[in-house]
Amino acid sequence: MAVTILRDAFGVPHLYADTAAALFFGFGYVQAQDRQEALFRNLKQARGELAELEGATALEGDIAVRAFCLHERAQGAWRSLPGAVRAEIGAFAAGINRYQRDFPEQRPLGAFMVTPQDILTFALFVNLAFSLEGLAAGSNAFVVAPERLASKHGSLVSMDPHLPLQGFYRWYEARLVGGEFDLHGVTFVGLPYPGMGSNGHLAWANTVNQPDLSDAYLLRLKGNTGYEYDGQTRALEFREFVFKLKDGGELTRKIAYSHHGPMLTEGVALRRVGGSDAGLVTQIRAQGLATTTQEYREALAQRGTVMFNHLFGDSRGQVGYVWGGRIPRRPEGFDFSGPVPGWTSATEWGEPVAFSEHPQCSFPPLGFLQSCNDGPTRTGAGAHLTPPGPFPAWLAPDSQTLRGQRLHALLEASGPLDLEGAKTIAMDCRDLNAEADLPRFLAEAKTGPAHELLVRWDKTLTQDSRGAALFQLARREGSVVRALARLSRHGLPLDTAWGELHRHQRGKIDLPMDGGGESLCPNDGELGPDCRTVVTFGSSFRMLAQLAPDTPPELWAAQPYGNSDNPDSPHYTDQMPLACRRRYRRVPWTRSALDAEATSRHRLES
Template identity: 30%
Template structure:
């Protein structure tokens, strides 16, 4: 068979003449590489459709291209998951791995140098390699199978991939998990970094939303959990969706970061969980006293210690350019900055951790609250609020994190004296000692990036009952919105939760509009407003319902005013003076009016005309609160030169889970489950976001078979692999124009399992 394929392929390559000499004979290859309809394969496989033979994984895709991966063992499923992720977003996944290794600049150029340097400074990949043996054999085998799936795809498609694509190693996956968790952990050190003129490696990440209504509050008598994980839509924070099922008991659905082999947030047949970022303090900055005579030494107690130096070379733009960096280290960690005889070294509790995959895999497999808590107790996730619900009616919250035990004599949100032994860590706070709430009488839990005491009205948690160095957080408008809603509603349905996840009511507008009105009412008789533009702006805000809907004509005005007010008010020392606040508010309104008149030519611009999500060439007008304002449905936006607001982050994955039996869920990604612009799943979920709706997920075999659009069994045998390799080359030729399009069936209702 192999020789037949090669002979036909050779003839096809040579068979064209005339104007299309050298092009592939599309008729010959269409016959050779035609895809078998899914229905034919389903009939052929019969009862074995969801039970591939041992050593194989079956990737079944639904109407939204979500991979449902079935296998005999967890390792078989991991292999299939690696292959499916490579199908959907190989290059983006490989860039994630490169960033964690400090080698993304080789592909992306100078724009990636900053994060490459940070990954190398913290030895993200090196520590993953050095401590890889600390991971359990079971988890290592699972990761290795996932990597083999990725590499199987790479080998088959090698001839159509960019030259920079290399095979993946298991340590790359561990390093990526370490890198992502480090970026979250470093955010908790924002305050101390700012005090010495430094910023975190990535800008402040957007907040997320998470709540659960318990059995006493839902219409079904079972918990209903709603999650909205909000992230930038950039490396390494992109999310994909999948369903993993093995005969060994794994049956988990949800979302994860490109390149990770486990589900990060989602549900299985018994439990559901999600996360939001919290204020737990897991990052410290040490002020080191350098020896004035020898700055490569620093003082510690009564002794001097050596500053360690490490030089690295970073290649940029595919090796065309090379830069050298020197990284300095004290015993506390890498030096971020030196000022005269002072050095600032950072330390984080995630620095030596390598087994996040093992913990997440245990969370994926958990079927009870006890098993889930046992998984969390390993403290491999350094941060995050976690909320949980299950089919038994349990609901649970924990202010999760790997928090160091420290002396309470120091302010750990500021640089601490590194020369004093008293600032050394004394172990970690045990999981059992972290703030937790289990089955509150009020019947619901929420955490929208707020302090633990407000997760439930009867949480019983008090700040003074926990160490000052733990971190805590504060309330916010989003939490106020959802707490008030949960307390005033009974018989909560799935549809209610879906509406809430896309709730675009700006709670902060209630307060700030009052400030604007007071400021305007105080001065309007003497205010210079010849064209009544400021008065018109006040009238628009009075008529506005505080919602950031597509039709709203108040959202843009308010958001532009808010940005100018925040910028100006940050410079004002007398922040408690109401007259100063009113003065700043009025000046910001005048500035907003001038900007809108100059940019848009009007003040009543509908929100949907300027606020949008872009995917390829398609534009999706979007509702939701822009950066700097607060609603449950919020977006991370960038203002373009023409005044439009391009969405660059926000809801990366939303899901509502009804913990009835069997468990049901509804979900939506930011764009779609494929990064291939030619795929129908490149932007099909962006349309869900535009319409503020969710798709019904497919969790049972019966439901999946009714919406099945694609079927693949991997790994391929050698002849099948060669066949797929030729098919990949054919498609590449088709895309580049070497083959003219014809009526060959390449649509989604076909399979590559032939």
């Protein structure tokens, strides 16, 4: 069993194997090779053991994760997986372990020999993490049907997930060819299947949607060991967990459970979707194998992932949108936006909402669909949305973002789109707060240099823009006067270029960066005491995929840093200039295109 690993000009691995087992063995190997420390951090976090690596600051998160018993549940969920999936995950874990044995000197703190159940535990953790309320995530995506394309055939898909640029949310990019798989995309380190990308026949993108995935249940406790339910007393179950700390210490925590879930706060039990079955891995595997929009919908019908808007298109010109997830049905008569009575069966969740009830669209009237975390009625589906709504707030709130309004307007105003036009729209950098806030800042400034600068400002957040820095500081400070005072304290001129204050950093690289705040390119971070912002959140991966019948796909992509976490690798920071200027690199799809730029070749035998 062997796999050939070629690296393209940006160090992205392209894996070729005869069998799926060999392919995923190689995929585990290259993830360990490029991101070993992040890999084990993710696996330890999923086991509720991050405090062993990071100390007491990680303890609260560990307690919350351990309370849902993900590692224990993974043992049972493992047995429910199809044999092919178990073989692929097993091979993936074996590839990680092979790299550890080949290079023991590179093993990071906390490394261990990985089991397939550890991989499944991480999959459960990903689902659970996305069910958390207040998740700091966004995204832009759109799909264009042939009637709106310059080529008049196929489809075009844009993906741009907005996530933290550190932590388990960081994407890992690869091309996988072997067995029944042939796709290029990204996944979280520690998962074997790409969650977004293209297989040449179909491309798919996700944005975070906002179904209600968790509820708090108030308990009427009966002494220290029970709680009331439907007029009877039920016994609380107690479990004791031991948490190891980085300094060698230990902490023991006893957690009480009702049938609703763990009681992390006295008298309140928490119930969340996710963390109980292996649906995430089977669904995203099926998504990657789908070659038509109908097959993709069938994959989504599994409802294995807890959330996400899905936008997708195939080479035949079919496009689609689905408000996805595994959404529990709530009974009427209770306000589930806050804690509900846990002493009655009247507040129990029903079966998950049927896939046929999820908002979706196949034939957009304007020839495109878009999502910037908006509600389903704001996607361009119009009267073609089925079911038509309105929808309960716990299923699909009717929200709209400034990003969604801007993206919809740009797509609607565009002529026939090609890749270059799609790139321009996807990476539009207009400050979407300018329309509402600029008039009051102009009124405050009245006359003088600050007023003149804001009048001349082109309302974009490009690194060369003059006026963006003053406007952004005025918004953060609440007034132009305070913004000017802050610039003066740090010896910065009034017309400081935006890129002087808006920085993209990794290692020794420190570059000016486009985007920020409320824009289609929302690269942002905390404002530092020196008036500068280091970007920590934003476009975590970008890809444009143009598909056509009987033609290889044309893929363009970019990451915020690079595909490697090794500071000595040229691919540690090689994509930062692209990210800073909102540019893409062309992805080699054919073997001949890859051979022409390959920087390394490695044949790995298990």
